[in-house]
Amino acid sequence: MIVERDVVVVGGGPAGLTAAARLAAAGLTVTILDEQPELGGQYYRRPAPEVARRWGDHRREGGELIAGVRAAGVECRTGHLVWGLADDDRTLLAEDEAGRPVRLRGRHLVLATGAYERSFPFPGWQLPGVTTPGFAQHLAAGDHTPIGERVVLAGSGPFLLPVACSLLALGVKVAGIAEAGTPYRPGRRALGTLRHPARLRELAGYAARLARARVPVWQGAVVLRADGHDRVSSVTLAAAGRPGQAIRTVEADALCVGYGFRPQTDLARLLGCEVTADPGTGDAIPVTDPAGRSSRPDVYVIGEAAGIGGAPTARARGLAAAHDILARETGHPVPPAEARRVATAARRLGHFTALTDALYPSPAQLLDALVPALADSTMACRCESVTAGELRADAAGDVNAAKARTRAGMGPCQGRVCGFAVAGLVRGGAVFPSRVPIRPVRMTTLLELAAEDGPA
Amino acid sequence: MTAPRSATIIVDGRPVTAVAGVSLTAALVGDHRWALRRNPVDGGPRGPFCGMGVCFECEVTVDGVPSVRACLTRIRPGMRVDTTGAPNDR
Ligand SMILES: Cc1cc2nc3c(=O)[nH]c(=O)nc-3n(C[C@H](O)[C@H](O)[C@H](O)COP(=O)(O)OP(=O)(O)OC[C@H]3O[C@@H](n4cnc5c(N)ncnc54)[C@H](O)[C@@H]3O)c2cc1C
Numbered sequence: 250m251i252v253e254r255d256v257v258v259v260g261g262g263p264a265g266l267t268a269a270a271r272l273a274a275a276g277l278t279v280t281i282l283d284e285q286p287e288l289g290g291q292y293y294r295r296p297a298p299e300v301a302r303r304w305g306d307h308r309r310e311g312g313e314l315i316a317g318v319r320a321a322g323v324e325c326r327t328g329h330l331v332w333g334l335a336d337d338d339r340t341l342l343a344e345d346e347a348g349r350p351v352r353l354r355g356r357h358l359v360l361a362t363g364a365y366e367r368s369f370p371f372p373g374w375q376l377p378g379v380t381t382p383g384f385a386q387h388l389a390a391g392d393h394t395p396i397g398e399r400v401v402l403a404g405s406g407p408f409l410l411p412v413a414c415s416l417l418a419l420g421v422k423v424a425g426i427a428e429a430g431t432p433y434r435p436g437r438r439a440l441g442t443l444r445h446p447a448r449l450r451e452l453a454g455y456a457a458r459l460a461r462a463r464v465p466v467w468q469g470a471v472v473l474r475a476d477g478h479d480r481v482s483s484v485t486l487a488a489a490g491r492p493g494q495a496i497r498t499v500e501a502d503a504l505c506v507g508y509g510f511r512p513q514t515d516l517a518r519l520l521g522c523e524v525t526a527d528p529g530t531g532d533a534i535p536v537t538d539p540a541g542r543s544s545r546p547d548v549y550v551i552g553e554a555a556g557i558g559g560a561p562t563a564r565a566r567g568l569a570a571a572h573d574i575l576a577r578e579t580g581h582p583v584p585p586a587e588a589r590r591v592a593t594a595a596r597r598l599g600h601f602t603a604l605t606d607a608l609y610p611s612p613a614q615l616l617d618a619l620v621p622a623l624a625d626s627t628m629a630c631r632c633e634s635v636t637a638g639e640l641r642a643d644a645a646g647d648v649n650a651a652k653a654r655t656r657a658g659m660g661p662c663q664g665r666v667c668g669f670a671v672a673g674l675v676r677g678g679a680v681f682p683s684r685v686p687i688r689p690v691r692m693t694t695l696l697e698l699a700a701e702d703g704p705a
Numbered sequence: 706m707t708a709p710r711s712a713t714i715i716v717d718g719r720p721v722t723a724v725a726g727v728s729l730t731a732a733l734v735g736d737h738r739w740a741l742r743r744n745p746v747d748g749g750p751r752g753p754f755c756g757m758g759v760c761f762e763c764e765v766t767v768d769g770v771p772s773v774r775a776c777l778t779r780i781r782p783g784m785r786v787d788t789t790g791a792p793n794d795r
Pocket residue numbers: 259260261262263264265282283284285289290291292293329330331332361362363364365366383384386411510513516551552553554559560561563687755756757
């Protein structure tokens with residue numbers, strides 16, 4: 250089956266939903282795909298209906314946005330993984346919930362594939378009970394399920410604070426937050442954020458709740474190792490400046506570690522969109538204009554896939570791309586006042602992101618601190634069980650050579666989990682190249698696809 | 706306040722009850738089942754890690770279909786789930 254639309258949007262988070270709603274409201278035919286069972290993406294992830302009925306919906310505006318998308322006539326395909334690209338370089342290959350192949354063509358492709366969490370290995374990180382903070386957040390907010398009874402959060406970035414608050418709301422004991430940087434010490438860098446009172450209030454609100462619950466925030470601390478048998482039972486921390494030396498051991502039945510987010514650019518790279526290193530983070534980001542247009546005129550990359558900036562920025566980028574597409578379709582630019590409003594909002598939001606980013610260590614600083622302390626025996630690639638030592642031995646400055654020799658990044662996650670560390674270990678800044686399938690696909694999907702194509 | 710509706714699924718032959726419609730990872734974690742599979746290379750136990758479909762550490766068999774990511778699956782009453790995390794499964 251081939252789905253032909255004016256616009257195909259991949260990713261049903263704040264960015265994709267905002268773009269789809271605006272485009273369909275203007276009369277274009279739009280399909281939006283997401284591999285999740287429900288639209289919403291990460292920020293607007295929908296709680297299970299029964300959870301919402303009993304405990305309320307923590308992000309009502311997400312439900313309203315999705316209702317708006319459906320009301321505007323967008324064809325919504327949830328449970329659809331977009332995994333590849335046909336030989337014509339423009340037909341997207343997807344599989345539906347039942348593993349059936351679906352092909353899609355849009356005169357415009359909007360990639361809103363979001364971000365995933367930045368992980369860094371330590372001894373014991375493969376133990377059950379060690380997770381990303383985002384997993385704890387989704388379990389708490391979406392499923393009303395505590396990730397553990399006594400939880401340690403670690404890593405870096407503002408996201409650790411709301412996750413801790415979500416756990417407290419469920420009655421979980423948050424044993425402490427280990428933040429690699431020292432963002433919560435008063436200093437000149439923090440002052441700029443005062444110009445953004447609403448966003449600052451949000452952060453201050455989290456901090457106040459953590460203080461009321463007497464949750465310790467250990468600044469300048471990183472995880473040295475996690476111990477346990479078939480599940481984590483204790484966490485040992487070290488000072489970020491001397492990451493090899495233990496400073497304290499904390500009992501915990503869950504440990505959630507994350508260093509912020511990395512853009513998910515696999516589809517953009519597969520489509521041949523030019524990428525560059527994000528000046529702030531070093532991560533690969535697609536080259537886009539302010540409307541999200543990539544180096545390929547028919548491909549837009551919006552939301553966090555185009556660079557980390559939070560949900561409000563993702564929505565602003567979604568709207569900007571929709572306006573650009575509408576202008577190209579109709580020959581009439583959107584009313585300048587509306588376009589100006591969007592541009593101003595995006596600029597303000599970008600400014601706030603830059604200010605908060607400056608409070609936390611940059612990914613490059615994190616690598617400088619963490620990589621030298623990573624013991625050779627530590628498992629770096631979880632899928633293929635490759636150690637840091639094996640990767641170091643291969644430190645030719647090229648992640649691809651390292652991948653070919655050690656198999657790091659060849660497993661089902663395709664280097665999304667280990668990629669940051671592998672790049673640090675082999676000193677080869679780049680990301681693993683995107684290849685088809687970008688995620689494992691069922692063999693039956695491939696066979697059915699081949700059958701549709703007829704005998705070769 | 707009214708109690709939430711629940712659903713019962715069958716995990717490795719035993720019933721597990723959770724709030725209706727939550728993610729399968731939530732039902733398993735809520736039941737303290739963390740080790741869902743063994744890493745094919747080193748044989749060590751693995752459990753859900755990213756919660757968003759990226760890491761593939763929460764793959765289980767659902768109603769006979771192998772390699773289903775539990776974090777992207779919502780529970781349905783009577784769903785049969787098989788894990789391979791127990792040490793003597795191999
Ligand atoms: C696990 C996690 C939890 C987060 N929680 C919060 C939070 O609580 N608060 C907060 O402020 N920020 C949170 N964030 C940050 C969040 O990324 C952004 O704020 C916001 O969701 C970005 O919006 P987006 O539309 O760019 O992408 P997303 O919301 O990430 O949406 C992208 C969507 O694309 C889909 N997708 C990607 N690739 C494919 C493919 N190949 N085929 C089909 N579908 C695909 C994904 O399933 C996803 O639903 C979280 C991030 C993560 C990773």
